[in-house]
Each structure stands twice: as C-alpha cells, then as structure tokens.
Amino acid sequence: xxxxxxxxxxxVFSKFFSVSDRDAVLAxxxxxxxxxxxxxxxxxxxLAPTIEGLLARGVEIEVRDHHDCPAAAVIRGLVPGAVxxxxxxxxxxxxxxxxxxxxxxxxxxxxxxxxxxxxxxxNPTLRNWPDVIVADPDPDGLTAAMKAAGVFYPGLDEDAxxxxxxxxxxxxDRLSPVAFLLTRGMSTLPGFDPARPQVSxxxxxxxxxxxxxxxxxxxxxxxxxxxxxxxxxxxxREALLxxxxxxxxxxxxxxxxxxxxxxxxxxxxxxxMDARPGVAVTVQRKSAGPIAAKCGGIQISLAxxxxxxxxxxxxxxxxxxxxxxxxxGVISNTTFxxxxxxxxxxxxxLPALVAKFGG
Numbered sequence: 468x469x470x471x472x473x474x475x476x477x478x479v480f481s482k483f484f485s486v487s488d489r490d491a492v493l494a495x496x497x498x499x500x501x502x503x504x505x506x507x508x509x510x511x512x513x514l515a516p517t518i519e520g521l522l523a524r525g526v527e528i529e530v531r532d533h534h535d536c537p538a539a540a541v542i543r544g545l546v547p548g549a550v551x552x553x554x555x556x557x558x559x560x561x562x563x564x565x566x567x568x569x570x571x572x573x574x575x576x577x578x579x580x581x582x583x584x585x586x587x588x589x590n591p592t593l594r595n596w597p598d599v600i601v602a603d604p605d606p607d608g609l610t611a612a613m614k615a616a617g618v619f620y621p622g623l624d625e626d627a628x629x630x631x632x633x634x635x636x637x638x639x640d641r642l643s644p645v646a647f648l649l650t651r652g653m654s655t656l657p658g659f660d661p662a663r664p665q666v667s668x669x670x671x672x673x674x675x676x677x678x679x680x681x682x683x684x685x686x687x688x689x690x691x692x693x694x695x696x697x698x699x700x701x702x703x704r705e706a707l708l709x710x711x712x713x714x715x716x717x718x719x720x721x722x723x724x725x726x727x728x729x730x731x732x733x734x735x736x737x738x739x740m741d742a743r744p745g746v747a748v749t750v751q752r753k754s755a756g757p758i759a760a761k762c763g764g765i766q767i768s769l770a771x772x773x774x775x776x777x778x779x780x781x782x783x784x785x786x787x788x789x790x791x792x793x794x795x796g797v798i799s800n801t802t803f804x805x806x807x808x809x810x811x812x813x814x815x816x817l818p819a820l821v822a823k824f825g826g
Contacts, residue, residue, distance in 0.1 A: 468480065473613055473616040476598060476612075478600040478616065479602070480608065480612075480675070481601065484511060485513060485793075485794070492601060496521065503527070504528075504598060505518070505529070505602075507607050509534040509536070510534070510541060512790065518545050522545065528545070528546045529548070530550060531563040531615075532550070533557040534800045535552060539551045554631070558628035558632065559611070559628040560611040560627070563611075565614075567619075568614075568615050569598040570598070604668075606646075606650075606653065609678065609679075610623055610624075620643075625643075630649070633770060633773055633804075634734040634770075637650045645689065648693065650734060651695055651696060652692055655695050702731050702735070703732045705728070706739070709736055710740070717820055718824050719746060719748065721743050725752065727754060741773075747771065757806075758796055761796075762794075766806055767807050769806075769807075771802075776802070776803045781799070785805075785811075796808030
C-alpha cells in the first residue's frame with residue numbers, strides 16, 4: 468500500500484489480498500473523510516471488510532469497477548449504488564468516471580454538528596471534507612484515479628484500455644508517448660519482496676507521481692521518465708534472450724521458465740510468445756509475484772493472446788467455486804489472464820490444458 472496526492476485529492480493505492488491490506492487502507496483514510504471511492508478494485512475476500520470498516524465510521528462509499536463476477540454481489544449488497552461493469556463493456560475503468568467527479572467537495576455543516584433539527588440558532592461554517600480515492604496499484608487504477616481527481620489529457624481513456632490489456636499490445640503505436648514511457652518505467656520497477664515490500668511500493672509510487680506530473684506537462688518529470696529508457700532497453704535485451712528459451716509445452720501452449728533470471732521487459736517477452744505460430748495460451752513460470760510470496764516461491768502466469776480471447780476463457784480451467792487470493796494460489800480477475808501457484812498448476816491447470824490441447 469502507498470499513498471499519492473493527485474491534484475488536491477488523496478489516493479490510496481492497494482491490492483486487497485490480506486488482512487494487512489485491509490488494515491493498512493483503513494489506517495490511511497484520514498479521520499473526517501466523508502466519502503471514499505473505490506476504483507478498479509476487484510471484489511476479493513478482503514475488499515468487503517474494508518468497506519464495512521469505513522461504513523462503520525460513517526463514511527459514504529462509492530464503487531467504480533469493471534471486474535464483475537459472482538463475488539461482486541457482496542459489494543453491491545454493501546454499496547447499493549456500486550457501479551460494477553465488465554472489461555468487455557468498459558475496457559478501462561476510467562470510462563466509468565467523469566473528469567473531476569471525485570476531486571473533493573466543499574460542504575456546509577453547522578458548528579454544533581447537529582442535523583439541523585435541534586431548534587437552536589446555528590452558525591454554518593464552510594468546511595472542506597475531501598474525497599479520498601482507493602485504487603488498484605496498476606496503470607488502469609492510476610489513470611482512473613487521475614481522471615476522478617480532475618487530471619485528464621486527451622487520449623487517457625484510450626491509453627488506460629491498452630494499459631489494462633495484454634502486455635504484448637502495449638506498444639508505441641497504440642499508446643500516447645507519455646503512456647508508452649509509463650510502460651517502460653513499469654518494466655524497471657524492482658520485483659516484489661515480501662520481506663521488504665516498501666522497496667517496490669516506494670518505487671512504484673515515485674513512478675506514478677512522475678507520470679501524473681508528466682501527463683500534466685511537467686518537463687522535469689517527462690525527462691525523468693525518459694531517463695528510464697536505458698534501463699528499459701536493457702530489460703528488452705534480457706527478454707529477447709528468454710524468448711529463445713520458449714518451448715511448446717503442448718500444441719498451442721507456449722511455456723518459459725524465468726525463475727532465477729534477471730529483470731526483463733514483460734511486454735517484449737509476451738509479444739514474442741504471442742507471435743509463435745498457433746499459440747493459444749502462454750505460460751510463464753516465475754519466482755516473483757504475490758502468489759510466489761505466499762505459496763512456496765513460485766507463481767505461474769497464463770495469458771491468452773488477443774486474437775484467441777473470444778474462444779478461450781482461462782477461468783474454465785479452474786475448479787468450480789475457486790477463490791481468488793494469493794493464499795489460495797489463484798489470482799483471476801479476467802478471462803484472459805490467470806496467476807496460480809505450483810500446486811494449483813499441477814493439480815488443476817496443467818491437467819485441464821492437457822485435456823483441451825492434447826499432448
């Protein structure tokens with residue numbers, strides 16, 4: 468979890484994978500906050516308790532998300548006005564928002580804090596009760612938070628849709644120049660270390676702040692993003708080496724083991740894997756990520772190339788009634804991306820892939 472002021476609005480960036488995530492977010496919401504909006508936060512087992520904790524404090528809650536699923540019914544029950552769509556209808560969470568919709572608001576309240584029914588004389592005072600935004604700590608959550616807080620540039624919604632899609636599609640010809648720099652910067656971030664989570668979170672917070680400033684025309688921030696190009700290009704070279712190690716695990720299933728290697732550019736490797744003839748599913752075995760931190764040091768990430776996304780749903784390979792959380796060894800918020808533990812891979816995913824693709 469990390470915080471970042473965008474314009475005059477406090478933004479709390481966090482996943483909701485654990486009790487500690489819930490507690491950290493609740494502690495980060497200042498006393499006196501009247502309204503909190505959750506942006507791009509999928510319905511996990513720890514999102515609902517966070518919302519319940521804020522409701523108990525009398526905080527008004529709004530939800531804008533595009534990861535509709537059965538678990539979202541709990542969120543709708545807590546927040547009747549919650550807007551929870553799908554990525555098919557809203558590829559970017561920012562498209563569920565108006566510019567500046569949650570940029571803080573001024574309210575008039577009586578000094579005696581009454582509900583105006585006490586019958587006494589009142590001295591109304593203008594007080595600033597700013598909205599607080601809670602967003603997913605990825606580029607889609609960032610762009611949604613920017614738009615909600617009133618920081619917008621032409622093409623933001625289009626950039627956000629690409630940034631929340633397959634990495635192989637996050638190319639210079641599909642993104643604005645500043646958004647493409649963001650993708651390069653994301654590739655330079657240190658990997659998540661559960662023993663020292665603040666290292667990667669602080670780095671991401673700095674990158675997000677630079678992007679917000681650069682999108683607003685800050686020349687120094689834009690130059691700082693540009694200086695990350697050399698690190699990015701080094702990651703590209705490493706990704707190209709890894710691409711030579713990709714094998715066909717099954718017909719149509721491309722596999723590569725990247726455990727123990729150096730930092731590489733995810734988009735470059737993903738695009739090379741997607742380009743293999745006949746590929747329907749790509750698989751990367753990693754030693755980093757939230758599942759690796761909770762389930763024995765290994766995370767296996769699957770993706771479906773864009774041309775095959777209408778015919779392959781990775782959630783079909785999971786057990787019925789699966790729970791999406793790092794502790795359970797499953798993270799699945801879309802049909803074309805899936806992250807699992809080694810155990811879930813061995814017991815459920817690999818047999819399902821063999822059944823579908825043969826081998």
